[in-house]
Amino acid sequence: MVNPIEAAIKDLNNQFIRYCTSVEENVHLAVKTFMQSEQVNVQTVIDKEKEIDQMEIAIEEECLSIMARYQPLAKDLRFIVGILKMNNDLERIGDLAVNIVKKVKVFSENQTSVSKEGVSFFLPEMIQKVLDMLKKSLDSFTKQDPHLAREVCKIDDEVDHLKQEMKVLVLNKMKDSPDDLRQLSSVLRNSYHLERIADLSTNIAEDVIYFVEGDIIRHGGLLEK
């Protein structure tokens, strides 16, 4: 006999994994679209984001329903609270994917002059790290693996560092090439968006640690266990 709350939580877990996959795919598509200036995919990312918004609402409603019907406790309670928080974070990651593709038009206007001189700067490196963080944070949820989640928290500092370096480089470049200001500004904005995705991935990883182990590690809480 299946315990009803166990069944409801399992269904919610599966629903949330599908949601994670959709968000992750959309972020991948968004950064690819930006880097390769594929105008054609811009609308796809925006349309997908609308589906993601609907999924977010469905998950929140399911969490409320489980709380009202089964009054979850202990790990079940932490799981539901964790899902509610991660749900928010993922929805914002979805929004950032849209923000990223919205810069495609400007970026592609005169891309050759920007990228020719390597002005994409650390963008590819940053993208790689951010996608890695996002993947690890979502994997840490799927596998309920707090060790993997802790790795995510450590990469976050590297991304912050890259963003700072990029900022200096891009600002200098802006002084040298005022004609490329719009493109450079789109690069800068997107490095900020990427850094936000890294932050939100870290939040997700922290929530995984919380619901698996019960430890709150935000704001300088214990990272090592």
Added chain:
Amino acid sequence: MSKNSVVLEVEKLNLYINDHHILKDIDIAFYKNKVTAIMGPSGCGKTTLIRSVNRLNDLIPGLKSTGSLSLNQQNLLELNPIQVRREVGMVFQRPNPFPTMSIYENVLAGYYLNGIKLSKDDKERIVTESLQQAALFDEVKDNIHRKGTFLSGGQQQRLCIARALAMNPKILLLDEPTSALDPKSTASIEQLIIELKSKVTIIMVTHNIGQASRVSDFTAFLYLGELVEYGPTQTLFTNPKHTKTEEYLTRKFG
């Protein structure tokens, strides 16, 4: 919590009935003016534990217990059970007002049965105060000389609480006090428990996990006669330390 706020300290309590080891090395301290809930699956020893506190197990054939239960530095196991029950009141699962007595007499039953004489004024005062403390006075004040059995289940249970409070106990034991009541009466008893803790230390056994989380300050989880986990209710219900507690709260068993 400081040592001073401990009202009842149970140390190394073991209880056997014939060859059955019912309670195993229980160490637990109950704090003054707090509500402590004891929860666990059926047969884990919850009721046996609180019945030990007011010596109701004494007459079970084949019973043997070791260890100590100290109420204000006195070992309850060595006192006269009648004296113990004056200090430790108890309310049971099913409301059990004395059927032949009026509401008034029920409240004073502890005095009558102990042969304690009271002046009329004292009687009036005790009845009024006890019924007020049990949040029943306003509902019954015009029918106070009618039989207690005319009351609703929830009112009868509050009458039993008033009867226990009339003796001015240090500890009030509640053995699943709402399991025979409807949701509205349950809510009123739960509210009452929270209000009463400023006057008396409450230890309650409950099967209802939600009730333990709503009304208690501390929760003890018993499993197979052992105290698995004991701590502030908030911590225990959100982040229990033991796997068994986690499994019980997430309905993996019990």
